[in-house]
Amino acid sequence: MTRIYIYDHCPFCVRATMxxxxxKVPFQREVLLNDDEQTCFExxxxxxxxxLQHSDQVxxxxxxICQKLDxxxxxxxxxxxxxxxxxxxxxxxxxxxPANWKLNFARITRIGLPEFATDGARDYFRGKKEAMIGETFEEAFAKTDEYLPPVNQALANLPTLTLPSERAGRLSWDDVMIFPMLRSLTLVKGLEWPEPVRSYLNEVADITRLDLYFDRAI
Incomplete structure (x- = not known):
């Protein structure tokens, strides 16, 4: 049995699952609570x-992990x-x-992801990330209008992203690096997504069998 231990929100984990x-690797998806240190250490x-656990390899x-799955x-x-x-x-x-982190961290524990199913898991994440961004999640959320413009500007200035449909439905290693970060932003309501970037997200999500957060954006 091949198992991949992940957090749903984690861009590095998304690389592996995509x-x-x-x-088309058959695998068991193991989502850990964010405060579960013991399983990681084991x-x-x-x-x-x-x-990744595969045969006798960890x-x-x-x-x-991506190279092994490939x-x-x-x-x-x-x-x-x-x-x-x-x-x-x-x-x-x-x-x-910096604005991306503040928009994302203030929201990610609030959309029903399994790694944040307990108070302990949410508090663990909050403690680490609030120290990182230098303000509480509530303060960051209240400043949404301040943090949206730089991220919208970055989205507008992205280099041209080639759609999978333009390359016979194939994934690229560029996608493995780019898609996870863009996926994280789909939980932020109020972002202005250029149509080519939104099409890119939808197509990569489709060929990698992943979901986006647009329907839960806050």
Whole structure:
């Protein structure tokens, strides 16, 4: 049995599940509570997800997991090589990253994800992320109108994203780096999504068998 231990919201975990979905790897999806340190330490010796268990192997780095899933998955479902696009995307988004974190962290525990099913899991996440952003989730949420513009500007300035439909329905390693970050933003109501970017999200979600958060955006 192949198992992938994840948090649904985690971009690094999304890398693993999107490759597994695209490559049609049968696997058991194990979503841990965010404060479950014990399982992580038993698996990999530290608090880190995703973790892949396959046969007698345990792998704990997201891109190493992706490479393994690519290796064991459907050989006909090729992942196209990485180009400069992922780096260009990161550069275009770098200035908006602080605002992105504040918009995202203030919302992610409120949309019913399984890793935040208990008070302990939510409090664990809150403690770490509020220290990171320098304000409470309530303060960050109240400043939504302040944090939306830089992220909207970043979305408007993204490099052109090639749609899977423009490359015979194939996933690329660029997608593995880009899609998880964009998916995280789909829980933020009020963002202005350029139509090509929204189409990109929908197409990549479709070929990787993942959902988006648009229907739960707050």
């Amino acid at each position: 490759v597994a979905g695209y490559k 698996l990999i010796g530290k608090k880190m997800l995703p973790v 792998i704990g780095e997201s891109l190493d 290796e064991i998955g459907d050989a006909e479902r090729v992942i196209l090589p990485q180009t400069a696009l992922a780096e260009q995307f990161s550069e275009a988004f770098s200035a908006a990253q």
